[in-house]
Amino acid sequence: MADSHANNGGRIRRRSFIKKLFLAAASLVVPGTTYAKGVLGRLRKWIVDDSYDPNDHYWGMGIDINKCIGCGRCVDACKTENDVPREPFFFRTWVERYRIFEDNEVLVDSPGGAMEGFRNTAEDEETVIRSFFVPKMCNQCDNPPCVQVCPVGATFKTPDGVVLVDTDYCIGCRYCIQACPYGARFLHPVTHTAEKCTFCYHRVTQGLRPACVEVCPTQARIFGETKKRASPLVRFMRMNKVSVLKPALNTEPKVFYANLDMQVR
Amino acid sequence: MTRSPSRIPEQATRLIILLVVAVTALVTARAILIPDDFGEYGHFRSSAIDENISVPIKYAGQAICADCHDDVVEVKEVGYHRGVACEVCHGPAAAHVEDEESVELRVPRGRGYCPLCHEYLPSRPTGFPQVVSASHNPIQPCVRCHEPHDPTPPETPQECSACHATIARTKSVSHHAYVDCTQCHETPDEHKISPRVSIPSKPNSRAFCGGCHGRGADAPPGTPSVNMTDHGGNYVCWQCHYPHLPQAR
DSSP, X not given: OHHHHHEETTEEOHHHHHHHHHHHHHHTHHHHHHHHHHHHHHHHHHHTOOSOOGGGOOEEEEEEGGGOOOOOHHHHXXXXXXXXXXXXXXXXXXXXXXXXXXXXXXXXXXXXXXXXXXXXXXXXXXXXXXXXXXXXXXXXXXXXXXXXXOSSSOEEEOTTSOEEEOTXXXXXXXXXXXXXXXXXXXXXXXXXXXXXXXXXXXXXXXXXXXXXXXXXXXXXXXXXXXXXXXXXXXXXXXXXXXXXXXXXXXXXXXXXXXXXXXXXX | OOXXXXXXXXXXXXXXXXXXXXXXXHHHHHHHHSOTTBTSSSSSBTHHHHHHHTSOOOOOOHHHHTXXXXXXXXXXXXXXXXXXXXXXXHOOOHHHHHOTTTOOOOOOOSXXXXXXXXXXXXXXXXXXXXXXXXXXXXXXXXXXXXXXXXXXXXXXXXXXXXXXXXXXXXXXXXXXXXXXXXXXSOOOGXXXXXXXXXXXXXXXXXXXXXXXXXXXOSOOTXXXXXXXXXXXXXXXXXXXXXXXXXXXX
16 A cells, blocks of 8 residues: 555656655754864864964074073963972073183083072183084974874874974873983873973963063063064074084984084083 | 837846845945955955054053153163063053153062063073072172162172172081181272282192191180191092082082
8 A cells, every 4th residue: 555655557656756855954963063063173173263263373482592581481370370390400492601712611500490680609700612502302303203103192292393292192201301412301290191382371371472572671582473574583594504412313403503513412 | 919029027026026025135235244444455344543542551651650750760861771671670661651640660679570681591692690589698688789770780799709709608517607708818909890800819738727626726615636747648628528518518
């Protein structure tokens, strides 16, 4: 009966045609809505939340050795901004003092990471032929060894070139701390997870500069886009002869130093 | 009984069941253990980016200070401290921006803060203004002479010690502590404005010192006196006696 009802001499009846049409349309509801949601989400990101698209940026930093006065305000500001433990051996950024003596002996010190600046020491009385300060931090390598060695994918490079740590996912195995050739990572004494400079990612994504750049009184630190013409960093790289730390390691750092001495490692 | 070739042997069935169980367990475990958003952009959880972004901001940034303190910013913008952001000295200000009534920022008025940048260190770049704070107007707070927002002193310092601190310190513990600088150095007022153009005088003869230390000179009682004709031969006095610390040998 039903068959004869539906199949009226080889012709499809209108009622059954419409039924089947609805059924076919209904089968598309699930994939359709998922797809639409995705498109809407992307559209909303474009239209409503147009503030930050990581694919539009590629961040880097410039540090002019000739301008650094070793006041350590960057170290202090970094600790405040990022709740880095105040103990003098946990640093996301620190400042080193290089003193090169007449016999080419090199003395590097960083008392308390320069959190409270530097003081004169007995070595200053000896014949120092040149001396300067070098701010150090994570170099935000383009080819980061720390990301390669992480066994759980807890550290990664964002589309805008910043190397971040996933604190919830980090197992605290310390591989990345060993792998970093710049000594820029440490294990947080409370969470027991890896910690490092984030270029103040929470500030940068809101259009602010990193805290260390914000407070540098002599503008020794410059922050900006590496690939856009109109960027303070590109200007810095045009006006100065720049180099990076340990170029032979092929880590391709995005922290560029101007007036770097050959003794700096 | 002969088995039909199409029938699956029993051991194979067991193996297949085991395999199915193992694969199901693996897939289930993977689905449970790996977060949903892992691998969306790369070998990491994409929500980790949001967690990094959601850190609260402490340093508000210089631009926002001008909204309320435009008078101070106006002064600072033309002074030597124009490149020094407000939060360098006043500390992180985001909480103060949120609630300016209950959160007050620090105001470093003591002598300890300015030397962080301005204490003399041989490692500092040449040309950066530095002082030896032990001899640069000791004890006095920096803000007495230098308005931090425009640190050029508003008045030319009246005391010689403001610039000649090392000499002033030496003299202050010497027998000449109560001899004014101007008693030996005639100082034109112009010297305080352009110190290298008009230079104060220096005594140039034995007779000048003899004015106090010669026999029968008009000097306070107890002043050591010598016979100027035979004391020291042809040498001028300051070849043996350092006038700012005459008791030294």
